[in-house]
Amino acid sequence: MAVGPNNARHAADEEARAEVDVLNSRLEKTTQLTKKIQACLGRLDATGKSVHDVAGPLNSETKKLQVLSHNIDSVIAAIERLRQPADSKNDEEQIIRMGPDKAGLSNYLASIKRLSKALNDMKASNLRSTQQTVAELQRLVKSGHTQLENSFDKVLRSETPRAIEPLHYITKDKQFPVLSQDKIVRLGLMNSYVSGVHRQSAGTGAPQESPVAKIYAEIRSQYLAQTLGNLAAASTNTAKKKNADAIYRAGTNGIGTYAQAMESLFLSEYENICNIFMREDWGPVFQATCQPSLVELGRTLRELNSHIKTHMNTDCYLAYEIVEIVSSLSNNLEERTGELKSSLAASLKPVRETAKSSLAELLEDTKRRVTSLQMLPSDGAPIPVISETVQRLQSMVDFLRPISSIMISIGDGGWKSATASRGGVTEAIPSLSSFDIGADGKEIFAHYCADTIEALMVALDGRARVLLQKKPVIGVFLANSVTIIERMIQASELAGLLEPRLQVLDQWRKKATAMYTETCRDLSVYLFDVIHTSRGQRPTSGQGAVDSASILKSLGSKDKENIKAKFQAFNTGFDEMVLRHKQFSMEREVRQMFAKDMQNMIEPLYNRFWDRYHEIDKGKGKYVKFDKSSIAAVFLSLY
Template sequence: MAVGLTGGRHAADEEARAEVDVLNSRLEKTTQLTKKIQACLGRLEATGKSVRDVSGPLNGETKKLQILGNNIDAVIAAIERLRQPADSKNDEEQIIRQGPDKAGLSNYLNSIQRLSTSLQNMESANLRANQQTRTDLQRLIQNGNSSLESHFDKILRGETPMSVEPLNFTTKGRPFPVISQDKIARLSLINSYVGSNATTENPLVKIYAEVRGQYLQKTLVNLAFASVNTAKKTSPGALYKAGTNGIGEYAKALEGMCIAEHENICSIFMRQDWGSVLQLACQVPMAELARTIRELNNHIKAHLSTDCFLAYEVVEIMSSLASTLEERTGELKSTLAAALKPVRETAKVSLAELLDDTKRKVSMLQSIPSDGAPIPIVSETMQRLQSMVEFLRPISSVMISLGDGGWKSAAAANRSTDAIPSLASFDIGADGKEIFAHYCTDTIDALLTALDQKAKMLLRGKSVMGVFLANSITIIERMILESGLAPLLDGKLAVLDTWRKRAKAMYTEACKDLSMQLFDVIHTNRTQRPPSGGIDSASILKGLSSKDKESIKGKFVSFNAGFDDLVAKHKTYSMEREVRNMFAKDVQQMLEPLYNRFWDRYHEIDKGKGKYVKYDKSSIAAVFLSLY
């Protein structure tokens, strides 16, 4: 039993030792393998270091060779590019020599563009070897640009007539012709190249301005001549009538043509060039307009009293033209302001000059009708004011610039401004109407003052002076009421009322003297009261002394003589119907009540014989009625 156990344990130990031996054997082999691996790694590391030491310089040289190779490739490519202009120069030169017509505009422009690109490349390379080629390319490009400019000129002249008849467009309300769309496209294409490559000024601007400027000037020249010619009147003393001068048609034609040109310019040129091209194209016709306005101004100044209205019309027409062109094109307003300045200054000065002219004409009168008849200066002055109403818009702007009453001051009238009036300045609202109304009343007062002073020098007797003034006042008032002055001067004619009172006072002064003959001083017994009820002339006369009776007789005789003289003169005076009625009424109201009272009291002085009492109440009433 014990032997069995011992044998079994021994066998197990042997088996365990055998396994240990196997493990030890494998561990030894592993150790040996690890050493071999470590040795190999050591040899591999040494080898890698050697490779790195050797391959490092080789890699650097390789990179240098790659850079050199790339540089060589770039040089070869550059040489190829530099050879291309020389190789293609002959082809491009052939296109340039053909010109845009034969080669085609697009092909021609592309050729010039290619030449320009080639030249830029050569200039950036800056190789002496290509100097001749560069010179050739520059020559070709210059020739090409010159041909483009000539082609632009040729197209533009082909589309531009020498002139057109402007009245065919202005009178029919038709727009002026513009350049056709196919030609616009070609001109625009040329400008897009030339304008974008121009180093200084675009040469096409000058070409366009020259060609179109001549067309504008030749189209408008007859209207400019007509404007000056129509200013001359067959009747030198006739007032200028609105619209009878050709300046209106001239302005309409100029407006239409400038708008048409602006449309052309906007379609051909770049936006930044629009204003300068239009200004340059219109330079010649605007100079012609300025010359025309100067000639009109000289004519107006020589005939200011009759043709000042032409100055007002020119101011309005040119101001309206400037506003329209400013709105439509954004240009030409300052140019028109400079052209208008002479006439505008004349218009401003005219207001004071017309007042002075009125006074001067009255002062030069050598005579006044002895019957008090009105003289032409009155109606002439009022006709002038009536005509001003037709030009109230420009006159209003001129007066506003002078200020209310500015026409009385030479300094104010001579104030100058280069600014053209805007549409707002033509507002004839309350201010404009008020100022014009003040000018009218100043003119009327100046006229009547001058007439009054001259009447005192040339007429004898206050009654005829009163007739003369009253006639003038009546004509003034009538011409106001029968014209456009009426609403403007409504409620502003106190000046006429003042002068009318003065005229009535002059005329009725003789009535005051007569009325003194109809006043009596009666001495009665204070203890007796005058009879009441109806007047008994005989009873009154009985109470008078012989001296009083003689006084009454003398008063009747004096009154009769004075009254007959007054009636006779009244009938010989030349009076306007309104004046005759006014004075007849004044005489009747002043004398008839007094005479009737006097007659009632004292008509029995000659017991109906008519020796002293010439008129009874009915007969003198008839005389008064005959005065109307």
């Protein structure tokens, strides 16, 4: 049936009203639900507060339970770790019992390290149940350390001879032997572990107190001392000369070879130490190893020093040589190792003091030897003390390096008193620069030589005046002394040092000449004439040839008798002077010097006197014994 438009609109409105009713119904239900939800939320909020008050403590307890669980897990893990060494103790003990040789050093060291770590872990746990295991591990570790030390001792002794012959290496210029490379590696590994344990247990303990360091120093020090023992003995034996009065010559004592062997041997030993020990241990171990040899060196030097002091005049040069040799040894070792300088300085100190004091003592001895003379040669001959004194200075030049050092240390003029020469002595050995022979050292030594020569001449002059008394013989004696001194200086290395200071000898030569030619002055009196004549009769002088006859005619009889007396007195005095001149014991240079001085003083005066008065006896020779040619011949015979 067909539906009209009105019916259709009505149906649509009904449908819309029906939808609105449905929506209103749903809105009412939503409002009711919202109220219920709000009520539930209120009740839930109240319940949440209650739950929070209850859940808070539960959360804290839960965390505590978690920590406890973690701790329990850690304890279980620690117990598992503690059980491991206890379980493997038998295996490690077997390795320890085998020892480093059978088990192998690397395996052995690894085993000890594992045992040591396990021991430390157990000690840290402080569990009572592990105390027995701790004790057993301590026993094994201690046993392992002992066996390592014994193995170190064994290996080192197997490589160390009781002694070797040092001359074999010195004469062939070969390095002294060192430990083999494989043994050095083995010893180094053992030392590294033992020293590490020692440092941990001893804290800042001295490195040389390490067990293996003590073993090394004990074994190798005996080897060093035994090797050097014969050379030490040879040094003292060679100091004893067959001729006790012989002057010591450089290199004749065994101290040089002794020091050379010590230096080479010590350097080889230092190389061993550097290859086995750690850097901070090198110095202390080296010092400990060398100490017995240094003690023996000190004893040897003290014995040599006693010998030198007993034979100062002949063996003081040995003291100078020892100073140079031991100082060089010290400087070389210091440069290469940085060690032993103070020890060597202490050993050298007695000899160095003797060397310093010898300068003043030798100077005083020179004076004493002259002043103690009870007689001198009546002919003016030189005496041995003169040449011996210069020989002493010549010998010193052979030791100019150490003497130069000593001179610098006591200062210029420090030898003028024994007290001054002993003052300022120090134990320190001078550095290398002190042994450089610079101008200062040479100059001071030259001053010492000049002082010695002056002291000798003053003593000789004083003694000659007492014992010889007569001026001519004193002059001969002093001139001979000057000539010998000068000749010996010029023929030696002293010449270059003393050339600027030889004026001291020129002064003494002039003094000797003045004393000897005093007789010439006495003779010259006879050759001077004082003749009183009238102005018209005065003899000409210096105007052409002299006419002796005419001069004599102008003289009175009294003057002529005076001229005759003068000729006679001159003849007698001249003959005596010539005879005495020939009888004196003179060095060739002295005889020529004095003959020339006599001729220069007398011959011109005599020739003048002869020219004027030789006609006094008309050539009969009764008064005029010498003509000009014959007296010249006499003078020539005196040369």
